Amino acid sequence: MSQPAALPVPGAASVPTIPLRELAPWALFYGLLGVLVIFFVTADQGAVSIPSGTALHEWVHDGRHLLGYPCH
Amino acid sequence: MNARALLIRGLIAGLVAGVATFVVAYAVGEPHIDTAVSIEDGQPHTHSHDEAVEEEGGIEVSRDNQKTWGLLTGTLTVGLALGGIVALVAASTIGRLGSLAPSQSTALVALLGFVAFVLVPFLKYPGNPPAVGSGETIGDRAALYFGFVLVSVLAAVASTYGALKVRERLGTYGGVVAGIAAYLAVVVVAGQLFVTVNEVGAFPADTLWFFRRASLITLATMWGVIGVVLTGLVSRLYAAQTAEAERRQLAAGL
Numbered sequence: 001m002s003q004p005a006a007l008p009v010p011g012a013a014s015v016p017t018i019p020l021r022e023l024a025p026w027a028l029f030y031g032l033l034g035v036l037v038i039f040f041v042t043a044d045q046g047a048v049s050i051p052s053g054t055a056l057h058e059w060v061h062d063g064r065h066l067l068g069y070p071c072h
Numbered sequence: 073m074n075a076r077a078l079l080i081r082g083l084i085a086g087l088v089a090g091v092a093t094f095v096v097a098y099a100v101g102e103p104h105i106d107t108a109v110s111i112e113d114g115q116p117h118t119h120s121h122d123e124a125v126e127e128e129g130g131i132e133v134s135r136d137n138q139k140t141w142g143l144l145t146g147t148l149t150v151g152l153a154l155g156g157i158v159a160l161v162a163a164s165t166i167g168r169l170g171s172l173a174p175s176q177s178t179a180l181v182a183l184l185g186f187v188a189f190v191l192v193p194f195l196k197y198p199g200n201p202p203a204v205g206s207g208e209t210i211g212d213r214a215a216l217y218f219g220f221v222l223v224s225v226l227a228a229v230a231s232t233y234g235a236l237k238v239r240e241r242l243g244t245y246g247g248v249v250a251g252i253a254a255y256l257a258v259v260v261v262a263g264q265l266f267v268t269v270n271e272v273g274a275f276p277a278d279t280l281w282f283f284r285r286a287s288l289i290t291l292a293t294m295w296g297v298i299g300v301v302l303t304g305l306v307s308r309l310y311a312a313q314t315a316e317a318e319r320r321q322l323a324a325g326l
Contacts, residue, residue: 016073018075037150038150041146042150048214059137060143060145062101062146063097063147064146066101066199067287067294068198068199070214
């Protein structure tokens with residue numbers, strides 16, 4: 001990658017990167033888990049219900065409103 | 073620096089943010105939710121609160137539980153989820169955003185995350201208090217909201233990647249301007265194309281504004297605390313690893 005002329009600090013230690021291959025399984029696993037958790041707290045038992053009912057919706061009701069999600 | 077170290081720090085940041093967000097939401101937001109619920113109870117409605125829930129055969133959750141344990145459940149779980157996700161996204165950017173230090177990359181990811189995941193979607197589809205919104209349109213409104221969030225986040229990721237490419241040719245200034253312009257172009261056009269939802273009706277304007285302001289403060293607390301705590305932890309982690317590497321180099325040179 002060519003460096004632009006504007007880069008400061010000659011000889012500064014370059015920052016190490018985390019190989020994407022190492023990152024991928026973490027991102028996949030935690031990404032899925034995180035999205036699932038966010039779905040259940042912010043959207044479930046509104047438009048889509050898994051499981052059916054309103055218990056979860058009612059329990060996290062105030063959080064869903066204040067975090068700005070469409071609640072009902 | 074590895075994925076595990078970043079994820080653990082993200083979870084710590086998310087936990088702190090979840091607690092802080094609960095405190096702020098309870099103090100700033102709950103009074104307006106109470107007002108909205110009392111307005112809601114005075115009108116015929118299509119969805120469930122209190123007595124209505126029992127009619128539907130559901131489980132009733134008292135207002136006291138909703139505004140304490142229920143709210144805490146929501147802020148903690150969302151905090152942990154977001155903290156971990158922000159940390160892993162930060163992990164992928166460290167060392168790849170020009171000459172930014174790991175802590176600077178982390179702070180930038182949290183800032184862009186707040187803008188793309190929260191602030192811009194809020195401008196198009198702001199949060200609503202109880203009593204605003206028809207239960208019959210929840211499907212459409214949820215699809216529109218999450219669709220807009222998806223467009224905004226994808227645009228932010230693509231714009232950041234594009235900004236890095238432009239930077240190679242035009243330098244940092246050109247790259248940053250091009251990236252922001254590209255992101256704005258996408259979300260402004262999307263904002264025009266996505267249907268506007270207005271189901272406010274006769275709901276009092278003051279309560280609506282107070283609620284939305286409280287909602288934005290709640291969200292800013294969540295992302296602000298995640299950003300600040302995670303940036304601090306990453307900064308310390310990098311400093312410790314740099315010091316360790318220097319010690320080894322020194323020892324090897326003896």
